[in-house]
Amino acid sequence: MILKNALSFSHYLLQQKVQPGNAVIDATIGNGHDTLFLAQLIGQKGHLIGCDIQEAAVEATRKRLADANISLASLTLSANGHEQITQLVDPQLYAKLTAAIFNLGYLPGGDKTITTTTDSTLSAVKQLLKMMPSGGLVVLTVYYGHHQGKLEKEALHTFTNALPQADYAVLNYQFTNQKNDPPMIIAIEIK
Numbered sequence: 001m002i003l004k005n006a007l008s009f010s011h012y013l014l015q016q017k018v019q020p021g022n023a024v025i026d027a028t029i030g031n032g033h034d035t036l037f038l039a040q041l042i043g044q045k046g047h048l049i050g051c052d053i054q055e056a057a058v059e060a061t062r063k064r065l066a067d068a069n070i071s072l073a074s075l076t077l078s079a080n081g082h083e084q085i086t087q088l089v090d091p092q093l094y095a096k097l098t099a100a101i102f103n104l105g106y107l108p109g110g111d112k113t114i115t116t117t118t119d120s121t122l123s124a125v126k127q128l129l130k131m132m133p134s135g136g137l138v139v140l141t142v143y144y145g146h147h148q149g150k151l152e153k154e155a156l157h158t159f160t161n162a163l164p165q166a167d168y169a170v171l172n173y174q175f176t177n178q179k180n181d182p183p184m185i186i187a188i189e190i191k
């Protein structure tokens with residue numbers, strides 16, 4: 001099958017955008033799978049900022065990067081929520097920011113009561129759209145099988161569908177004939 005699942009498609013988008021030396025953001029690091037993928041794209045001259053409200057996620061991600069012998073120009077991993085993203089990114093890096101990824105919901109195998117929320121996700125996305133330069137890409141993988149996820153999906157659709165076409169391109173990617181609320185991608189590219 002040539003149609004990619006949501007996770008593969010999110011990585012495909014990041015791969016098209018991110019170049020060695022860029023600055024990138026993982027706004028929900030969890031166990032660090034997306035963080036490692038981004039770190040490999042930006043290479044030794046790249047800058048990576050990641051956050052998660054769970055300290056254990058920060059530790060797991062730090063270990064995953066160390067085990068893969070990742071070396072970067074700068075790495076900021078924070079146990080603050082992504083609603084603090086403006087405080088976490090050095091303004092000197094704004095011009096180098098090419099991509100940010102959100103993997104919403106709860107950590108698979110973790111505490112299902114700790115999920116991303118509509119308010120914090122929307123706040124972070126709005127801050128990123130102000131912070132990132134032209135060409136910047138924000139990719140959200142949205143899981144909406146749980147109650148909070150459904151609220152988040154609706155709020156994100158309302159916000160992103162209203163973004164002015166002259167300034168942003170907004171894409172939704174989803175299988176439409178799958179059972180059990182398959183994850184979807186919302187991608188926003190700044191023109």
Ligand code: SAM
Nearest residue numbers: 028030031032033034052053081082103115116
């Ligand atoms: N991409 C991760 C990976 O590769 O393992 C999985 C992310 S998991 C689906 C969602 C994560 O978002 C959880 O680890 C959760 O703690 C985190 N999270 C929840 N609220 C958050 C917030 N306000 N800011 C940052 N992370 C948050």
